[in-house]
Amino acid sequence: MEAIDLYAEAWEGIRNSHESGRLAHAYVIVGSPRGNALQFAESFLKLIYCESTEKPCNECTNCHLIDSHKHVDTLWIEPQSKARQIKVDEVRGLVHRMTQTSFDGGWKAGILVSAECMNVNSANILLKTLEEPPPKSVLLLLTDSPQALLPTIISRCQKIVLSEGKTGAKDTLWEAPLMEILRELPPVGGLDASRLAGRLKTILDTVKAEIAGTVEEELGGGDEALDESKLKDVLDARTNARLKEVQAEVFRVMLDWHRDILMLVSKVADEHLIFSNDRNALEEQAAQHTQASALQAIQVVEGMARRLDRNIPPAQIFDEAFRKLVR
Ligand SMILES: [Zn+2]
Secondary structure, eight states, rough: OSSSSHHHHHHHHHHHHTTTTTTOOOOEEEOTTTTTHHHHHHHHHHHHHHSSSSSOSSSHHHHHHHTTTOTTTTEEOOOOOOOOBOOOOHHHHHHHHHHHOOOOOOOOEEEEEEEBBBOOOHHHHHHHHSOOOTTEEEEEEEEGGGGGGOOOOOOTEEEEEEESOOOSSSSGGTHHHHHHHHHSSSSSSHHHHHHHEEEEEHHHHHHHHHHHHHHHHHHHOOOOTTTTTHHHHHHHHHHHHHHHHHHHHHHHHHHHHHHHHHHHHOOOOOOGOOOGGGGHHHHHHTTTTTTHHHHHHHHHHHHHHHHTTTTTTTHHHHHHHHHHHOO
16 A cells, blocks of 8 residues: 655654764655645754754744744745746855855755756756765755756755645635635624635635545555545545645745735835735735734734644634734
């Protein structure tokens, strides 16, 4: 039977390599670059940088800095919104940083989100670093399309496969309705907040049903030795694992939306807007915010994701969060 939880398996592998001081210099993490691959990369980095004896503790300064992608010895690059390309200059900057001494004498890490968006020139620059990796450095390449990476890059990285990029739920199932909710923010009162929270819950219920259907089909063709109750356990575990991936993507989109608002409120150059097509809606919402309240909205969304991990009922989480978004 195939592995049920690729994530847990991969995590064990990394933990062991870390404990025995045998981490590779570069990893390709195959999964959703906004979902499970991102989550894995963050846990990986916490393992390296966490100050606690029980790593990762998720509580110490370094763990928090990893969560916010602000740790000084980690450099994140991802494609800019319009061209969806990772530019040469950025890779060059990353490579340069990797060769410098770290700030606290420890590890240096470079993370490429959606690494398949490197063009050939960017990839070739990265390749040089892979051929001669600086000591105590690690590169993490996050991608859902490893086939789009140069074979010479793949061959120099250890590959971690979290998912084949198919969750069984099509993006179309949740993306458009989620955008509709985002455009209607902020809620005008408690009732409106509950209504929007209810819609988000419905979206995720639909996604879950679809995933369960796919998983059931997959299992139907497989192992006959599984009895009824075991089959249900496997079905639930696999469905929930994939639902988590979609949920992570949903929150990432919500987070990006609120980052755009913060950017507009802060009057930062706005060619970096992720949702530039929704400019009007974003500007309208930004007009209702101060910098502090826009920042708080981001924290609310981050809080939603964290609470979901703690198995608090989604309906309750969404309802409370949307109430906090009321302006
Ligand atoms: Zn920690």
